[in-house]
Amino acid sequence: KAGVTQTPRYLIKTRGQQVTLSCSPISGHRSVSWYQQTPGQGLQFLFEYFSETQRNKGNFPGRFSGRQFSNSRSEMNVSTLELGDSALYLCASSSAGTSGETQYFGPGTRLLVL
Amino acid sequence: KQEVTQIPAALSVPEGENLVLNCSFTDSAIYNLQWFRQDPGKGLTSLLLIQSSQREQTSGRLNASLDKSSGRSTLYIAASQPGDSATYLCAVVTNTGNQFYFGTGTSLTVIP
Numbered sequence: 001k002a003g004v005t006q007t008p009r010y011l012i013k014t015r016g017q018q019v020t021l022s023c024s025p026i027s028g029h030r031s032v033s034w035y036q037q038t039p040g041q042g043l044q045f046l047f048e049y050f051s052e053t054q055r056n057k058g059n060f061p062g063r064f065s066g067r068q069f070s071n072s073r074s075e076m077n078v079s080t081l082e083l084g085d086s087a088l089y090l091c092a093s094s095s096a097g098t099s100g101e102t103q104y105f106g107p108g109t110r111l112l113v114l
Numbered sequence: 115k116q117e118v119t120q121i122p123a124a125l126s127v128p129e130g131e132n133l134v135l136n137c138s139f140t141d142s143a144i145y146n147l148q149w150f151r152q153d154p155g156k157g158l159t160s161l162l163l164i165q166s167s168q169r170e171q172t173s174g175r176l177n178a179s180l181d182k183s184s185g186r187s188t189l190y191i192a193a194s195q196p197g198d199s200a201t202y203l204c205a206v207v208t209n210t211g212n213q214f215y216f217g218t219g220t221s222l223t224v225i226p
Contacts, residue, residue, distance in 0.1 A: 004157075033213065043203065043216035056213050090157055102148070103214070105158040 002027065004093050004106035012112045018079040021109045025072050025093030031055075032074040033103065034066060037088040046089075049074050050096075078111075086113045116141045116208055120217035127194055128225050135189040135220045137204035142182050145207045148214070149178050149189050152201045161202075162189070194224045 005024045013019050025032050033056075034046040045058040049068035066076045072093075078085055088110050092103040117140045127133050137147070146165045150158040162171045162178040164187070170179040177190040187204055201221045205214040 035214075035216075042218050043205075043214070045213040045215075048213060058213065088155075092158075102160050102163050104160070105150075107157040108155075110155070 004091060004104050006089075006091055006106040006109050008109060009107065010110050010112075012114065013081050014114050015081055015083060017081050018077065019081060019111060021076045021078075021089055021091075021111075023074045023076070023091035023093075023106060025074070025091075026104055029093035029095050029104075030072050031094045031096060032068060032072065033092045033094075034074070034076050035090045035092065036060075037090060037108070038084075038086070043090070046076070081113045083113050086111060116144075116206060116215040118204060118206055118215050118217040120202075120204060120220050122220060123218065124221045124223075126223040126225060129194060129196060131194050131224075132190070132192050133194055133222070135191070135202050135204075135222070137187040137189070137217050139185045139187075139206050139215070141208060142185050143209045144182060145209050147178075147180055147187050147204060147206045149176075149187075150203045150205065152203060152219070154200075158203065191222075194222075196224045196226050198222060199224050 007022045031050045033048040037043045048056040052068045063079045068074045088108045090108045092105045094101040094103045119138050121136045148163045149161040164171045164180045175192040180187045201219045203219045204217045
């Protein structure tokens, strides 16, 4: 089975721009979660989608948004980019998104905001 | 809010040594705890998942223990190898939602 894939792997943007990141979960998985990883804050939860609905949301401003399509692929959008948005963005998928399941992480998208 | 701390932040050991990584969490109402490995610039690889009702899990040279009442978990690595060099993260899932609260990580270097 193919693992979680994320595109693009690297991205450079300038302040004020917007960006869209994509995540394709493992086939059959319906839950996709997004995380931001920075040296200062570590790994922080952004949001989780299940069957096209946002089910959980972390403590991030409204500039961070996401969606999930009927094939479970998910996109994350960041508008009006700030320097502090530079980070590794990871997505994770699981079958049903229940608390007892292992989540499988993708390789991440590294975003640099200049 | 759940807070997860890992000690030490960095560790350097000679090849062949046994070592212990520590993880502590503030809210004992967890559903499970998971240990991950992250190689530089890469995503996370799950190592061990311990359900809240379990005390330990083992996989090869790795053994993870969980003491929910004291808010602690340890990851024991036996006979360390240079390939074990990576950052190790612990994460907990609370009873109230399906999201991970990650620790700060321990950067491990195994010297040949």
